Amino acid sequence: MYGNKKRVFISFDIDHDEGTKTMLANQAKLADSCHISIKVNTSDTTLNIYYGDIFEQKGYTAISVNEYFDSELGEPVSEHTLHGMVIKKYFGGHPESFDSAVQTDLQNYSYEEVERTRGNKKKYSIGTTAKVTANEHKFLLFALSYTDIQTLKASSDLSTMIIALHGLFKRSRESTGGEKLNIPLIGSGISGVGLPATQLLQLIILSIIDETKKKQICKVIDLVLHKSRFDEIDLETIKRQWV
Incomplete structure (x- = not known):
């Protein structure tokens, strides 16, 4: 009986080892599917796409804002947007410093x-990009959306997004000084461009490649996706299309 117990124990140990190997293999496969790199032809630019926290990256971080560069949290700027998070986290929630x-x-x-009842009164063109710093953090804030002066609701669309990206990339060429540019999934927030996450990603990739072929933006561009988009975007499919 003791021998049988011993054999059962050994068998369990072996199964456990095999299970661990399988788990590690699956984790490695998952890691591969969470990060891809695209080398842009006719340039030395590398575009990396992965899941992570946009605010933990080194270099310049692109953040979309409305055409007024509003600064008041709540309305017109939701603190749950990247725009609002920058104001709250890096400017202490103070509109004046922003x-x-x-x-x-x-x-x-x-x-x-x-003239507006709330919010800033200076209205800039779509694509206008402000280079601002907060301690060691560097941001390129670019105008992506229009704001209804009555409802304070921000909105954008495909053609507006293309213009905004052009303005962002133009300023990036002038401002990054060779440092990396970090870009979130632009157009997926409350501005409501109206495209599924995968199509937004494809559009951003295409815009980066097209602009880079005209003139290099910077050597390394990271497209950082929030983990909440994991089930919406299949990076393996993106890899097959672009790599």
Whole structure:
């Protein structure tokens, strides 16, 4: 009887080892499916796409905002958007310090003065990009969406997004100084471009490649996807299409 127990124990041990190997293999496979790299032809630019926290990356981080570069949390800027998170986390939630950083950088940019009951009154063109820093964190804030001055609701669409990306990449060429550019899944937030996550990603990839072929943006661009998009975006499919 003791021998039988011993054999059962050994058998369990072997199964456990095999299970561990399988688990590690699955984890390795998962890791591979969570990160891909695309080498842009005719350039030395590498585009990395992976899941992670956009705010933990080194280099410049692109954040979409509305055309007023609003700074008041709640309305018109939700603290749950990346725009709101920047104000809350890196400017202490203080509109004044955020406004000061933006206005200092955009002092030579043209704008339209608009009377609003709430929010900033300087309206900039879509694609206008402000380079701002908060301690060691560096941001490129670019105007992606229009704001209804009555409801304060932000909105965008496909053609507007393309114009906004062009403005972002133009400023990136001038400002990053060879440092990495980090880009989230632009257009997936409350601005509501109206495309599924995979199509948004494809559009951003295409825009980066097209702009890079015209003139290099920077050597390394990271497209950082939030983990909540894992079930929506199959990076293996993206890899087969672009790599």
